[in-house]
């Protein structure tokens with residue numbers, strides 16, 4: 276129940292134990308096509324250029340920036356947590372002139388902040404973290420997308436934690452470049468970064484003045500392997516692709532809307548249970564993630580000691596706060612397979628005991644979660 280990796284279904288683990296085939300084997304090529312098609316459904320996009328980059332979510336982040344940015348380009352980046360901060364580092368390494376739009380950790384990036392920044396520069400792109408895993412806040416995309424495109428810029432979106440756990444609508448929201456990870460709400464081990472580029476973003480990458488400085492992440496080269504030509508680029512991680520294929524199959528068998536509802540309902544049950552314990556969520560009201568609950572540590576409670584007891588006595592792993600939130604929050608993941616009512620109740624019962632609240636069987640926290 277940490278901020279990822281989430282639990283993985285047995286059939287995903289079983290898929291990973293199957294015999295290997297080559298990365299150009301017809302069976303694998305068919306699987307690549309199925310993965311691309313399923314990713315388009317999960318991202319809600321028609322983008323042809325949709326595939327999993329070999330690497331974790333951060334490789335997806337680098338993929339978007341290295342392909343779209345050339346030295347000297349201005350870019351606006353929303354920074355309200357660890358991953359917006361990481362984006363600025365990656366963009367600066369690409370030679371970008373970064374204009375940061377900042378919000379206190381736990382709050383969202385407001386559209387009017389982006390509007391103000393757009394008055395002062397002519398950026399090539401605006402980049403946002405949809406679901407900030409370090410703070411538990413979900414920044415709405417639509418209005419920022421409208422402003423970005425009115426200014427003639429591209430929109431880049433980090434959906435590492437949001438994909439599969441709450442609505443992510445790439446075409447409807449007009450997102451030009453999006454990346455995710457496999458280990459959160461898709462419930463697959465870490466190792467691949469699903470990405471998607473709009474035709475507009477692809478044009479930008481195709482007509483650069485300089486070659487993409489990363490050979491490994493250059494979409495112009497990767498497209499020849501993931502497209503119809505099937506030119507060898509690198510040896511695809513076969514086993515990880517088996518796993519993603521099965522994880523996507525399970526996601527779509529459940530149904531996206533149903534999956535989002537499951538994440539929402541377990542989040543609300545957890546929130547009610549926490550409220551019964553006198554605890555509250557730290558992220559901005561109305562913008563709290565369903566899949567990652569940042570819980571304010573109550574005054575007088577030793578954050579690290581409580582987390583250690585959860586792990587050693589109850590076998591429950593949760594995450595600590597990072598940066599300015601270190602020592603102030605617990606991060607409780609209800610992602611993918613981990614998002615169950617049973618997990619929410621087990622966590623609440625354990626926390627009740629640690630905080631010396633009423634005994635497990637009579638815990639009002641568990642009762643509150645139960646009654647949802």
Ligand SMILES: Cc1ncc(COP(=O)(O)O)c(C=O)c1O
Pocket residue numbers: 278279331332333334336358404406407408409433434435436456465
């Ligand atoms: C929002 C967000 N972006 C990017 C990343 C980086 O992904 P990875 O750790 O898989 O490289 C993470 C990882 O937790 C994340 O939560």
